[in-house]
Amino acid sequence: MTNPSPPTSGVQLLEVAPELAGQRIDNFLRTQLKGVPKTLIYRILRKGEVRVNKGRIKPEYKLQAGDIIRVPPLRLAERDEPEPLAQGLLQRLEAAIVYEDKALIVLNKPAGIAVHGGSGLNYGVIEAFRQLRPDAKDIELVHRLDRDTSGLLMIAKKRSMLRHLHEALRGDGVDKRYMALVRGNWATAKKQVNAPLLKSNLRSGERMVEVNPEGKEALTMFRVLRRFGEFATLVEARPITGRTHQIRVHAQHGGHCIAGDSKYGDDDFTKEIRALGGKRLFLHAYELIVPLPEGGKLKVEAPVDEMWARTVERLLSE
Template identity: 50%
Template sequence: MKEQKAPLTKVQMVEVTSEDEGQRLDNFLMRFLRKVPKTLVYRIIRKGEVRVNKGRAKASDRVHEGDMVRIPPVVVPETKVVTEGEIPLGQLQRIEENILYEDNDLMVINKPAGVAVHGGGGVDWGLIEVVRQLRPLAKRLELVHRIDRDTSGCLLISKKASVLKALQQQIRDNQFEKRYLAIVSGQWPKRKHKVDLPLKKEHLPDGGWHVSVAADGKPSVSYFTLEQHLKGCDLVSVKLETGRTHQIRVHALSQGCALLGDDKYGDREFNKRYRPLGMKRLALHAQFLGFTHPVTGQWMLLEAPLWPDFEKIIAVLSENSTGRVEG
């Protein structure tokens, strides 16, 4: 592994082109600061060091063609560069084998749990770095959206700036369909289908996030459907109307049903009890992803098969199973 000083010691003045019209400022910056930890990108925005047309801006602000974006010098003492051969061959093969769909414009991958969507923050590489190594001739590979490191399932990647722009506009217009499978502790409340509670995201000193229900939070809506009673927990499907950070985890917790394997919001003893049965991570899977193909106009609905650990825990805990949970 090579280490180098980050060559980000000069102010950059970047003009927004038509290809990046309407993109969020944080996403726009990350294309120019790929080797900079995500937390540092948000920090320079909050401190006002990033300027759009000489004015302060928020991470969620949209950039427009002709805007002039000032990107400040960023000091990163040591930056690890992912070089060819550094990502384990097994990881490259695993991602290649779990591409659900691919054409000249985009690709959908069944992301494994435990793989971050991008490097940074102490992570040498993420899924996007893997894909860039697998497809070196695709020069504009970008994440269309993100899912948590501990969540498995559908992740959409664009290959062209125009495709990225169109897909992110669909997200803003609530034209994406996102459906998840989750295992929650206890029993899901009867007749509780819609959870409409505002969520507030707060920065933690370690650079992470904590999300809670708060009156001054952003509107957040999730639809939960009970799929199956399990031993000591329930299998639910979740359809998102909004896509806030940790939305499913916090909305489930608000109903007294933390997600199995949730080390951040869940119950430690509950998780410990089920870990011997093979579920050693967050029981959340992005099962379906639906969108309109920006080039063909075709409605696409992709399904990510459950990973073996998720399938196993459902089988063991199903009512017809002989598996028992000791408590």
Template identity: 60%
Template sequence: MKCSDSDLQPQVQFVAITRENEGQRIDNFLVTYLKGVPKSMIYRILRKGEVRVNKKRIKPEYKLKAQDQLRIPPVRVSEKAETNLSPKLQKVANLEKAIIYEDDELLVINKPSGIAVHGGSGLSFGVIEAFRTLRPQAKFLELVHRIDRDTSGILIIAKKRSALKSLHEQLRLKQMQKDYLALTKGDWPSKCKVVQAPLFKNHLKSGERVVKVSQEGKPSETRFKVEERFGFATLIKASPVTGRTHQIRVHTQYTDHPIAFDDRYGDKVFDEQLLDTGLNRLFLHASHVQFVHPKTSQVMQLTAPLDSTLEHCLVVLRANKLK
């Protein structure tokens, strides 16, 4: 039987939630249920209130309950929908999947390597511009802090001005603890637990920033702890006390143990030793953060897992160490 064009038009769907999906976030449920629909579209219909639960608007973080009646607006499903997105739009859509915590005050993402936190320096968009595009109804979205474009890991975004003020105050008073994982050159000396070296930032004509240790610079302090040794490389935890540009990258270079695949402060010979691990990006990851929630005063501890590239690198290094 041939179908008319009208038969092919997407229709409103009504779904009764069972115990199998109880406790699942509505956004994650829709990503699975509407297989082939771009995630950016899913979040758009959620934020516009076109998805209803028990005839009421809900937020993307709403957790489903058994017996909930879900109304899904007409959306066109295409298996090619996401693959046809430009690389830039695909990165934007993927940021919603990178959220590791969200409430009414803030959201925290595990930022992928290769995307800047904000536009500028020849970049038309960054994480904050992307979220403002994905969430046009949001009245306030601001970065609490920054991490380098090639660094991955925890990034906090405030959803209220009061939250931004509170978290900025914690940063100013050094009450927020941020820990990074970095793979560094050589055998990191156990006695090197703190580096205190002033950092001076120089802006090049190209707009790039180059930072160096200089007495003209600002006081800077990073604490280090060895996590794992591989002979020619060491996995360390770096905890910056101050928050200077490129601080961890320059302090590790200053100790003659630069970070793997750092195209600005690194060591090409060291990078070549790591080629068989599949590593092709800066091995610096913001893995953990601790702060006081701006509204509830609860101590928050959040962890962001390593991406597959960094994890695979460590797997190979561990396997080679056992040989």
């Protein structure tokens, strides 16, 4: 028995309302043809299959009021056929937004999702938000989080906001605070790790960072939040500088590596945490205070995920 072919829609004729005049045809079709992959829309435009007032047009054609657009029959994706980016991922990221205004999005990024494509990944958070916010033409990451780190991530929707936040990040205008679950009993007196960090790439292409006098200056402030006997400590980490893998390497250098850290961690400690259900890197950006261009400050907080919360509960009952 053959599988039925995916559904198709017939020829569509769309009339351009006066308030939509001046819009590019590619943007118009992306909003009108819900559920049709963007790649398919650009393909039919490139091939000249879309006609306006019975004539061929280019993708950059600007619509005029009263234009009649003929859209050819389209093969629609099956419900379980992947869209350019999986709907599940898009919905998960949309639900993760903790703050949004006309120029800025702040989301509580789930662990395991890269901030951008590359290194064998086709997509990341920024590619997803370009699809979720197609009208924000200048959408860009303000900063980065490691793929396995969860928590607050800023995305600028306007270049002016991107410039403003980059300037704030270069100074000391942005206050970023992380939570980390580390091995052993972190001493209250150990309030900072000040150690230069040097980046290197292994033969495999993997990036590693080490404490090295030839590296760049790096400073992280630490504060104990909760102890779990001699076994583990929940600490707050506040990076004063913004180096790659800074908190992870500084925690290791301080003698207390982070649970679930496959690069800089301790396999035995990670196994014990995994046995409690903690199958992730225990580093989470939980608080962010940023200056706004018009004055004042924005403060946002992000809760930890269910896996983190359950693991900490089990540690308490151990």
